[in-house]
Amino acid sequence: RAKLASNSYSQKILLDGNRDNAQIGTENATIVMLVRNWELDSALESMRSLEDRFNKKYRYPWTFLNDVPFDPEFIEATSLMASGATEYGLIPKDDWERPSFINETKFEQSLKEMIESNVLYGESRSYRNMCRFNSGFFFRQELMKKYDYYFRVEPNVEYYCDFEYDPFKIMRLNGKKYSFVIALHEYEETIPTLYDTTMDFFEENPQYLHPNNSKFFLTDTSMMANHAIKVDVPNDYNLCHFWSNFEIGDLNFFRSESYLKYFEYLNQAGGFYYERWGDAPVHTLAAALMLDKSEIHYFEDLGYFHGPFGNCPSSNGIRLQKRCMCDYSDESVIDISSHSCLPRWWKTGGKTFLKDKGVL
Ligand code: GDP
Ligand code: MN
Numbered sequence: 080r081a082k083l084a085s086n087s088y089s090q091k092i093l094l095d096g097n098r099d100n101a102q103i104g105t106e107n108a109t110i111v112m113l114v115r116n117w118e119l120d121s122a123l124e125s126m127r128s129l130e131d132r133f134n135k136k137y138r139y140p141w142t143f144l145n146d147v148p149f150d151p152e153f154i155e156a157t158s159l160m161a162s163g164a165t166e167y168g169l170i171p172k173d174d175w176e177r178p179s180f181i182n183e184t185k186f187e188q189s190l191k192e193m194i195e196s197n198v199l200y201g202e203s204r205s206y207r208n209m210c211r212f213n214s215g216f217f218f219r220q221e222l223m224k225k226y227d228y229y230f231r232v233e234p235n236v237e238y239y240c241d242f243e244y245d246p247f248k249i250m251r252l253n254g255k256k257y258s259f260v261i262a263l264h265e266y267e268e269t270i271p272t273l274y275d276t277t278m279d280f281f282e283e284n285p286q287y288l289h290p291n292n293s294k295f296f297l298t299d300t301s302m303m304a305n306h307a308i309k310v311d312v313p314n315d316y317n318l319c320h321f322w323s324n325f326e327i328g329d330l331n332f333f334r335s336e337s338y339l340k341y342f343e344y345l346n347q348a349g350g351f352y353y354e355r356w357g358d359a360p361v362h363t364l365a366a367a368l369m370l371d372k373s374e375i376h377y378f379e380d381l382g383y384f385h386g387p388f389g390n391c392p393s394s395n396g397i398r399l400q401k402r403c404m405c406d407y408s409d410e411s412v413i414d415i416s417s418h419s420c421l422p423r424w425w426k427t428g429g430k431t432f433l434k435d436k437g438v439l
Contacts, residue, residue, distance in 0.1 A: 100138060100161070100162060100163050100164055101138065102137070102138050102139060102140065102163055102164070103136065103137050103138050104136075104137030104138065104139050104245055104247065104248075105245075105248070106139075106227070106228060106245065106247035106248055106251060107225070107226055107227040107228065108139055108226055108227065108228035108229065108230065108247040109139060109140050109141065109142045109223070109226045109228075109229055109230070110129065110134065110139055110140070110141045110142070110229070110230045110232055111141075111142045111143075111144065111217065111223065111229050111230065111231055111232070112125070112141065112142070112143050112144070112231075112232045112233065112234070113143075113144045113145070113209070113212070113213065113217065113233075114143060114144075114145060114233075114234055115145065115147075116145070116147070116149060116150045116152075116153050118234040118235075119150075119152065119153050119156060119157070121234035121235035122153075122157060122234045123156060123157065123160050124234070124235060124236075124237070125232050125233065125234055125235060125236045125237070126141070126157065126160045126161065126232075127160060128236070128237045128238045129232060129238055130160065130161065130162050132238040132239075132240065132241055132242055133238065133241075133242040133246070134161075134162055134163065135162040137163075137245055138162045138163035138164075139163050139230075139247070140161075140163045140164040140165065140166065141157070141161045141163065141164070141165045141166070142165075142166050142168065142220075142222050142223060142229075143157060143165065143166070143167045143168065144168045144170055144217065144220060144222075145167070145168070145169065145170065146169075146170045146175045146208070146212075147169070148169055149167045154167055166222050168220050168221060168222040168223075170212065170216070170220065174212060174215075174216040174219075174220070175208050175212055175216075176208060177204070177207070177208065177352055178346070180347070180349075181349055181352045181353075182349075185349075185353055186352050186353065189352070189353045189354065190202060190204075193268070193355060196268060198266065198268045198269060198355060199266060199269075200355065201268075201355060206355070207351055207352055207355060209358075210351060210355070210356060210357050210358045210361075211346070211351040211352075211356075211358075212358075213323065213358035213362075214342055214345070214351070214356070214358040214361040214362070215342040215343075215345075215346060217229075217231075217333075218330045218333040218334055219334065223330060226330055227251075227329065227330055227331060228247045228250055228251070228327065228328065228329055228330065229326070229327070229328060229330055230246070230247070230326070230327045231323065231324070231325065231326040231327075231328075232325075233324045233385060235385070235386070236324065236325070236383065236384060236385045237383070237384040237389075238381060238382060238383055239381075239382025239383065239384065239389070239391055239403045239404050239405040240380065240381055240382035240392065240397075240398070240401035240402065240403035240404075240405075241401045241402050241403075242381060243401060246258075246327050246378065246381075247327070249376075249433060249434075250327060250328075250329065250376070252434050253376070253433055253434055254373070254374060255329070255374055255375070255376040256328060256329040256332040256366070256370055256374040256375070257321075257326070257328045257329070257332065257362070257366040257370060257374065257375050257376070258326065258327045258328065258375065258376040258377070258378055259321035259322065259323075259325065259326065259375075259376075259377060259378070260322070260325045260377070260378050260379075260381055260383045260390045261321070261322040261325065261383065261385075261388055261389075261390050261413055261419075261421075262319060262320065262321050262322065262377075262419065262420035262421050262423070262424055263319070263320070263322060263388065263413060263418050263419055263420055264317070264318040264319060264320075264418055264420060265318045265319075265320050265357065265359070265360050266318075267318060268355075269354060269355040269356065269357060270318075270350070270354060270355075270356050270357070270360055271354055272348070272350055272354065273316075273345075273350055273354070273356050273360055273361070273364070274297075274315065274316035274364070276344070276345060276348045276350060277341075277345075277364045277368070279344075280340075280341055280344045280345075281368065284337075284340065287337040287340070287341070287368075287369055288368055288369070289368065289369055289370055289371055291371045291372055291373070292367060292368050292369070292370070292371075292372065293366075293367040293368070293370075293372040293375065293424075293427050293429060294367065294368060295423075295426070295427045295428075296319055296367055296420070296423050296424055296427040296429075297316055297317060297319060297363075297364070297367055297368075298315065298316060298317055299317040299423075317420075317423070318360075319363070319420035319423055319424075320357075320359045320360040320362075320363035320364075320420070321359065321362065321363045321366070322359055322385070322388070323357075323358050323359035323362050323363075324359075324385045325383055325385065326362070327378070332366075332369075332370070335369075337369050338365055338369065341365055341369070342361075342365075345361060372427060372428065372429040373429060375429050376429070377421075377424060377429065377430075379392065380392050380397055380401065382398075382401070382403045382404075382405050384405070384411065386411075387411060388411055388412075388413040389405065389409070389411045389412050389413065390412065390413065390414060391403065391405035391406065391407045391409070391412045391414075392405075392407070393407050393414065
């Protein structure tokens with residue numbers, strides 16, 4: 080008893096007594112982290128970085144999600160690291176576990192094949208649950224229902240620069256629904272049929288395909304000389320996707336009829352288990368095909384690292400002004416390297432002028 084009392088910092092005393100965690104930022108938004116109890120230290124690293132670089136000025140609430148209950152230690156340390164309020168949600172079994180319509184034999188067979196061909200996380204059942212959850216369920220968790228915008232954070236990431244603005248506000252004022260900082264190529268073996276399944280969906284539901292979509296980002300082109308006129312000819316999926324460990328997005332996009340129908344189509348196709356479909360290409364295909372390209376935003380000036388890749392503002396002036404702690408010439412900076420899809424995004428032309436950058 081005495082041990083418990085001396086060991087346990089009372090988060091209540093600290094939060095109620097000494098600290099004002101009332102929200103200052105004016106957007107209806109949360110920072111969300113899906114995380115396991117044993118990742119506490121890395122979760123705190125990410126939190127420390129994002130709090131110092133952005134959130135301590137705004138005190139947006141944090142939402143933590145887990146497929147098992149959070150430990151008291153996890154709750155205590157993260158609620159003290161957060162400048163704003165914190166909430167902890169337990170994911171319902173149906174949103175996490177492999178659905179019963181997945182054929183057991185076929186699933187086991189595909190696991191075996193992926194292990195044999197050394198696919199990253201090929202052996203993991205929980206990774207597949209996680210990818211399906213992030214594709215179809217994070218935005219409909221009970222704790223998320225009250226919010227319009229989310230900022231996804233993972234353990235062990237770093238934000239290199241001061242934000243200097245409220246990214247949620249930027250999203251709303253500029254009509255942005257999805258944003259990214261790193262775009263790269265997916266491992267082909269994890270999604271052999273995802274693109275074709277997606278095309279089937281849009282063939283059956285053409286009304287969901289946005290007329291000003293970003294399909295150009297998803298398909299490489301071969302330049303064909305045709306009587307001295309160069310013509311872009313779209314090929315198959317080029318595997319380009321926005322890296323979803325960083326996302327700031329509009330939850331109402333994911334809750335829209337079009338996205339929900341798309342997710343259910345993929346879910347029924349079974350590729351989250353028969354293959355190893357990641358939530359990153361799923362979110363990307365949806366955003367690129369269902370949104371106006373001007374609704375997708377590339378946050379070029381935040382600076383971010385999630386191993387093994389990072390992004391760092393290329394302008395020395397911006398790096399100095401925003402107190403960035405990154406080296407643009409570092410080999411982890413993906414930007415315009417050959418595995419980056421950023422040049423493809425620039426060519427796609429999703430750029431728009433941003434309003435109200437300097438305002439709280
Ligand atoms: P990677 O970034 O693709 O290498 O995968 P991570 O291991 O970082 O997982 C992605 C995100 O899902 C991270 O936020 C993890 O903490 C979280 N995550 C992965 N697997 C599980 C799991 O089984 N349970 C919970 N609660 N979170 C998980
Ligand atoms: Mn990760």
